[in-house]
Amino acid sequence: MRKVVSNFIYIFIGALLMTACGGDTPNTSVLEAPEMINSDPANGAKGLPSGNIIVVLTYNQNVTSPSSEHGKVTLGNASITTVSAVLTKVTIQASGLEKGTDYQLIIPKGVILGPTKLEAPRVSITFSTLAKQSIENVLCTSNPSTQSVKVYNFLKDNFGEKLISGTMANVNWNVNEAEWVYKHTGKYPALNAFDFVHLYASPANWIDYGNTTVIENWWNNNGLVVATWHWNVPQSEGSNDYGFYYTGKNNGTGETSFDITKAIQNSTPENLRVKADLDKIADYLLLLKAKNIPVIWRPMHEASGGWFWWGAKGAAPFKALWKLMFDTFKEKGVDNLIWVWTAQTGDNEWYPGNEYVDIVSCDIYNKTLVSEIKGEYLNLVQAYPNKIITLSECGNVANISSQWNGGAAWSWFMPWYDYNRTKDVSDVAFNETSHIYANIDWWTDALGQSVVLTRDQMPSLK
Numbered sequence: 001m002r003k004v005v006s007n008f009i010y011i012f013i014g015a016l017l018m019t020a021c022g023g024d025t026p027n028t029s030v031l032e033a034p035e036m037i038n039s040d041p042a043n044g045a046k047g048l049p050s051g052n053i054i055v056v057l058t059y060n061q062n063v064t065s066p067s068s069e070h071g072k073v074t075l076g077n078a079s080i081t082t083v084s085a086v087l088t089k090v091t092i093q094a095s096g097l098e099k100g101t102d103y104q105l106i107i108p109k110g111v112i113l114g115p116t117k118l119e120a121p122r123v124s125i126t127f128s129t130l131a132k133q134s135i136e137n138v139l140c141t142s143n144p145s146t147q148s149v150k151v152y153n154f155l156k157d158n159f160g161e162k163l164i165s166g167t168m169a170n171v172n173w174n175v176n177e178a179e180w181v182y183k184h185t186g187k188y189p190a191l192n193a194f195d196f197v198h199l200y201a202s203p204a205n206w207i208d209y210g211n212t213t214v215i216e217n218w219w220n221n222n223g224l225v226v227a228t229w230h231w232n233v234p235q236s237e238g239s240n241d242y243g244f245y246y247t248g249k250n251n252g253t254g255e256t257s258f259d260i261t262k263a264i265q266n267s268t269p270e271n272l273r274v275k276a277d278l279d280k281i282a283d284y285l286l287l288l289k290a291k292n293i294p295v296i297w298r299p300m301h302e303a304s305g306g307w308f309w310w311g312a313k314g315a316a317p318f319k320a321l322w323k324l325m326f327d328t329f330k331e332k333g334v335d336n337l338i339w340v341w342t343a344q345t346g347d348n349e350w351y352p353g354n355e356y357v358d359i360v361s362c363d364i365y366n367k368t369l370v371s372e373i374k375g376e377y378l379n380l381v382q383a384y385p386n387k388i389i390t391l392s393e394c395g396n397v398a399n400i401s402s403q404w405n406g407g408a409a410w411s412w413f414m415p416w417y418d419y420n421r422t423k424d425v426s427d428v429a430f431n432e433t434s435h436i437y438a439n440i441d442w443w444t445d446a447l448g449q450s451v452v453l454t455r456d457q458m459p460s461l462k
Contacts, residue, residue: 034059034114036123040370041405045127047378049409050099051161052450053078054401057090057107057123062115065090069111076103085112095450099160100131130409135159136386140326140358145336148294150461151224152338152358155411159388163404163452164224164412166191168393172198173207175218176422177415184433184440187447188455191412192218193226193298199281200232200242209284212291219293222458226296226340226414229281231310233258237269246312258309264320274321278328285329289336292462298340298392299325302363304347315350322352342392345376348383359411360384361392365437368398370406377408395437400446413446 040056041048065085073080075094082093090112097103105125112120135156139148158164167177172195182188194215202209219225232242235256243255263270288295303311303318311318322341329337340359341352351357360380367373380389390411397403400413415438421429433440446452 031116031118032114033118034061034063034112034120036060036120039125040402041125041127041407043125043127045407047130047374047381047407048097048127049160049404049407049451050097050101050129052093052095053097054405054449055092055094055105055125056405057092057112057125059088059090059112059120062087063090063120064113064115065111066113072108072111073106075105076101078103083111097129099129102126102128130160130381130407133160133381134386135388136354136358140339140355141335141337142330143335145289145292145294147292147462148336148338151294151296154459154461155338155359155388158453159411160409161451163400163410163449164191165189165446165452165454166193166224166226166412166414168193168414168417169195170417170419170422171195173209174214176425177417178223179425180422180430181440181443181447183430185443185447188221188223190453190455190458191224191226191296191414193228193414195228195230196281196284197230197232197244199229199277199284202284210287212287212293215288215293216291219291219462221455222460223455224296224412224458224461225288225293226298227285228298228301231277231300231308233273233277233309244308246307246309249307249312254307256309259313260310260317260321261313264317264324274324275328278325279332282329282332282334285334285337286332289334292336294336294338294461296340296359297337298342298361301342301361301392302344303342304344304350311350315347318350319352322356326352326356340390340392343380343383345379351384354386357387359388359390361390363393364391364397365393365395365416366397368396370398370402370408373398373403374407377410399442400452401449404449404451415442 036057037060038058063085065083070083073083073092078094078096080094084091107123109122110119139152167181167189170176175192178189178192196209198207201207215225230244232244233256235241235243245254247254247257259270262268263274265271300310306312310321338358340361341357342361342363362376362380364373364376377389388411391413393416394413395416418436421435447454
């Protein structure tokens with residue numbers, strides 16, 4: 001009889017311990033106090049954003065945190081807003097972090113408990129915020145429009161404090177991606193980017209950049225307007241077929257042999273072509289100026305990659321073409337632009353110069369390690385310390401919460417579009433939440449951050 005009772009006790013204790021451990025608990029004894037195994041941000045992290053922060057601690061077993069103990073958690077002069085424990089994760093949210101400040105997060109012994117109420121030992125994590133940058137106060141455009149100054153000042157004042165959400169038009173002249181995000185989250189991104197990719201064909205019954213209604217509606221609802229330009233040119237002299245990928249680049253799938261070195265030589269056929277295109281697109285931008293709509297202008301992106309014709313022959317002709325564009329717009333009175341140059345790793349020689357650039361951006365795809373993304377951000381901050389830095393394109397990257405908490409304090413972010421998902425807002429595919437670059441789970445994380453601005457939170461900058 002004693003043996004049966006003993007066996008029953010052993011079984012009961014084993015079941016109790018299994019219940020306490022829970023399904024997600026690592027294989028460790030709950031008779032030991034829980035130990036923190038890592039933190040996000042990591043201990044000793046530098047260059048974190050100011051304002052709000054979320055710190056996530058991971059323990060080696062499931063933990064709890066009685067609300068009566070939360071007041072013991074401290075973070076210098078910052079305010080602890082919430083402390084929560086779910087399974088092995090403890091999440092601490094704080095506000096009021098100042099720029100250029102060293103912080104020490106202290107969680108005293110007893111604030112965190114294991115399944116058997118054993119107290120986790122004291123935890124101390126140190127990190128520092130990025131020092132305030134001295135961003136250029138004026139735009140590179142001489143006598144810029146009132147609205148472009150207001151937008152730039154808004155971007156400058158919020159850089160490092162808030163993160164502006166953005167979407168890209170599906171191909172060119174729509175807000176389909178923004179509508180998709182709204183359908184599944186109930187919020188519109190604050191920024192929408194458009195593309196003059198079919199400039200060569202406009203005006204036509206299928207594309208007319210003279211019809212600015214979609215941009216007017218977006219701006220009138222306090223949305224920010226970005227425009228890029230996949231600059232299509234004839235595939236060969238006299239051709240009626242167009243392309244922007246350079247022949248021999250892009251893994252041999254190039255479309256055009258258009259030579260940028262000839263495009264910057266006066267009176268060549270290539271030069272006449274680019275000048276005609278610049279005059280044409282300037283006229284379209286002047287239509288927006290007439291409606292007091294400023295444009296965050298991002299032309300000739302990813303040049304140093306070499307896959308586009310405007311970057312196929314090196315930095316010097318690229319910068320010459322950039323200056324030609326800048327001067328052409330100046331002569332035609334286009335004063336409603338905020339100029340964005342898109343950098344890539346180690347391509348400082350491609351930088352057109354402070355007098356031609358207001359914002360420096362980068363495009364990041366298929367990177368989920370926050371350390372890599374933060375590295376790209378800090379490289380740009382260090383290389384261009386007086387410029388706003390932004391994530392102009394992204395796809396399949398780490399969650400925005402992790403990027404921000406890890407120290408990548410972009411001005412805005414913008415996932416690229418999923419053609420099949422959002423080409424038709426009335427199609428059944430529009431109802432799905434998957435996406436080749438940023439699914440709704442990714443967006444839910446992004447828009448759930450207090451630092452991320454959506455369109456309903458935007459002030460009028462008119």
